[in-house]
Amino acid sequence: MSRQCSRIVFVGPMGAGKTTLGQLVAMQAGLPFYDSDDEIEVRCGADISWIFDKEGEAGFRDRESVMLEELLHKPRYLIATGGGAILRKNNRELIQQNAFVIYLCVSVDRQLQYLSMDTKRPLLQNVDRFKVLTELKEKRDPLYRSVSDVVFDIKGDDTKAIVAELSNLIQSSVNL
Numbered sequence: 001m002s003r004q005c006s007r008i009v010f011v012g013p014m015g016a017g018k019t020t021l022g023q024l025v026a027m028q029a030g031l032p033f034y035d036s037d038d039e040i041e042v043r044c045g046a047d048i049s050w051i052f053d054k055e056g057e058a059g060f061r062d063r064e065s066v067m068l069e070e071l072l073h074k075p076r077y078l079i080a081t082g083g084g085a086i087l088r089k090n091n092r093e094l095i096q097q098n099a100f101v102i103y104l105c106v107s108v109d110r111q112l113q114y115l116s117m118d119t120k121r122p123l124l125q126n127v128d129r130f131k132v133l134t135e136l137k138e139k140r141d142p143l144y145r146s147v148s149d150v151v152f153d154i155k156g157d158d159t160k161a162i163v164a165e166l167s168n169l170i171q172s173s174v175n176l
Contacts, residue, residue, distance in 0.1 A: 005100045005174040006031070006076040011086055011144050012104035013136060015111035016154060017162070018080035021104065024163045026078035029170060035080045040067050048082075057084075065091055072098040083136070086143040096147050100174045102166070103148035105141075108133045110154065149173070 008031065010018040019035045026033035040063050041047050051060045064085055071079055072094050079099070085091050095101055106114075111133050145151060150169060154162060 007072070007074075007099035008078045008170060008174070009072075009095050009099040009101045010078070010080045010104055011095065011101060011147060012083065013106060013111060013133070013140065013144075014083040015114040015133075016083075016104040016106040017114070017159075018104055020159070021163060021166060022078050022080040024159070025166050025170065028163065028167050029078065031076055031078045032074070033078050033080075034071050034074075036064060036067050036071060036085060037082045039071065040064060043067065061088060068094055083140070086140065086147055092143065092147045100170075101148045101150075102169070103144040103151045104154055105144070105151050106154040108137055 008029075010022050012018055019038075022035070023033050037048055040051070044051060044063065048060065051063065061084065064082060065088055068081070068085060068091055071077065081095070086095070108130065112129060150173065152166060152169065156162070
């Protein structure tokens with residue numbers, strides 16, 4: 001069963017591939033692509049780490065809410081949200097009400113693999129990454145699931161195959 005929708009949102013944890021997969025799927029679907037974190041950085045003229053350092057997580061989350069409000073009211077898109085975008089109830093409601101939502105679900109081991117060289121993530125600085133990612137998954141997984149129309153488990157490393165699966169899922173679920 002498909003529904004009329006030209007708005008798609010990818011939610012999920014850091015390292016799930018929301019941006020990489022989102023860009024590729026959006027290109028195939030002929031949709032504009034937005035990464036909410038990238039849009040915040042452009043708007044602020046500063047990277048997310050700097051915003052976290054200067055304004056704390058609460059300040060960043062305020063900026064994130066404003067950006068989501070703006071992006072989610074565009075007519076057509078595929079948006080990759082930041083991993084914590086679903087923490088605020090208002091954001092969850094906005095996402096659910098305005099788009100077809102796909103939760104890119106990934107194991108903590110896979111996240112560690114994808115994020116092994118990443119030095120920019122504020123929540124992963126100078127900490128036990130496995131422990132932090134496990135705690136984040138326990139807290140956030142139910143929230144991702146609560147806003148999602150579909151849970152898509154990321155398995156394997158074949159990006160082309162994953163993009164093809166996501167594209168097929170979107171084509172069978174929504175009328176772009």
